[in-house]
Amino acid sequence: MSFSVTEPTKGTKWFSGILVVIYAVITIVPLLWIIATGFKSPADSIAYPPVVFFEPTLEGYVNLFTDRTRATAEMLEEAGPPQTWYEEIARERGTVISGPSRYGERFLNSVIIGFGSTALCMVLGTAAAYAFSRFRVPLKDDLLFFILSTRMMPPIAVAIPIFLMFRNLGLNDTHLGMILLYTAVNLSLSVWLLKGFIDEIPMEYEEAALIDGYTRFQAFYKVVLPQAATGIASTAIFCLIFAWNEYAFAVLLTSGTAQTAPPFIPNIIGVNGKDWPAVAAGATLFLVPVMVFTVLLRKHLLRGITFGAVRK
């Protein structure tokens, strides 16, 4: 491990501090804008010039989670006074809630497909990376290059063959299909990243475990995996972010049962066309799982590679 021995000057510190602040503002403002829009009324959300200070309302969230129908005065009379706070919000717009929206299902689909493909990718990726790192695999370099080459074009370039293939295999609009697809796309990246991490783990640990009476698989499980945890965690975050945010394939290959949230959110229609507060609310909630996942694994990301007890 090497540290820089020269302390940065005051000027350098200020300069880099300002750069970081500018970068933070540029990246965070759109995020804050989305979150704010979720709490605006539809009128405020499209007001020009844009409204920065507004009266917050949960209308966007109510609209996100419900289907509503326009109601006449008699219908409203008949229905009686609103039972819940969200019904009240709907009534104010002259609508009644007719049922829950599809957002919950779509969100759940995203969770199943995103985390499912990430988990599968980690299992396959770790096994492949371990083999590439430790065993004499014939044509190892060529295979590794081939694996990497699958990532050299944008995945969507093969959308049409994949679409046809999925149709023939009956994978269109299925959870399994999407999990397999995202796993295939992410696998090359994870094999390469994980191989790097596993290469860093000295062989001596496994050798010690072999001598201590463990089989190779047990040594892998008890000694290599815990030390690769950092690498697995950071790779998993990359995979999850891709699978979670993926839009193009989701539009193309899913429409109903397996549709994920990204193609669903922008198409939420309100009374007067696009319901921007509901779209923003959907986007805000959609951010949460990846954020939680990243924060949970933050420790591993920051810790970097373990510095082991092997003398070099």
Added chain:
Amino acid sequence: MADVTLSGVSKTFGADTALSDVSMTVPDGSFVVLLGPTGAGKTTTLRMVSGLDKPDSGTVKIGDRDMAGLTPAQRDVAMVFQQYSLYPHLTVRQNLEFPLKSPILKTPQAAIDVKVGEVAEILQISHKLDNKATALSGGEMQRVSIGRALVRNPAVYLMDEPLSSLDAKLRSDLRIELKNIQANSGATLLYVTHDQIEAMTMATHVGVLDNGKLVQFGTPREIYENPVSVYAASRLGQPRINVLPAESFGGAPNGAVNIGLRPEQIIQGEGEDSTVSRVERLGDQTRLHLIFKGHDIVTVTDAHTRLTGGDIVKIRPRNPHYFDADGARVA
């Protein structure tokens, strides 16, 4: 406990010959030290016995069992690695328990606690048991790695320079401790070092390796007093054996090209003149650097000698070793 037999073991790594036709028997209950410089094949020999590497040809037997095709776990060996190889995600205690908890041993927890406590006591690491393995000093790591072998009772212990990064005091403590453990338990121990004091004090047998070949195998005294070659002779003895052209003193046998003189083979005060170039006072002994007919000689003299640089000392050999052009012993 068992003896270990290597017969005709050879191993190459690419173009490098690591071991060539090594045969030796490590008798049951013996403490065998392998000596040789870096690259002589010491570590490779251990790895052959442990099963971490497979010989290209030849067989390794532990007891009467041929080890071919057996995994390290099936061979019932314990090994101390030169690089410690402590499991960094575990505490010291968990590191020491690790072999006892293996699916092969499955030791009950009570027995594990007793054993770990005992070994930690011997190695003076009891106070560190709950530290992370990575939070130790080099010497402590090395002791834990020795401990991880000592908690077991294997057919043979393999140790790869286990004392190399300890300070002098601890090293001499552990030398005695290791020797005691081995002597009391009757364990068979195959031990790699390039420290000749370790070899002389602990070994029942010494194997001298040179470029992958076992050049001599015997008791430390045998190798010291009766080396087969210049190479074997220079492995043991402090200061090292002096090698001069054979005709320097006259009386060399046929075929002898070099004469080898250990300090005790040099009589001072008789014979031919040599010049003192330097006097090194080490406390318990004083080393005399002499120049004799243009050749450097290092010998030992009286600790309180009054000799200084430039003085003349007469020397003559007594029962010297003679070596031929290839370095093999002639007489």
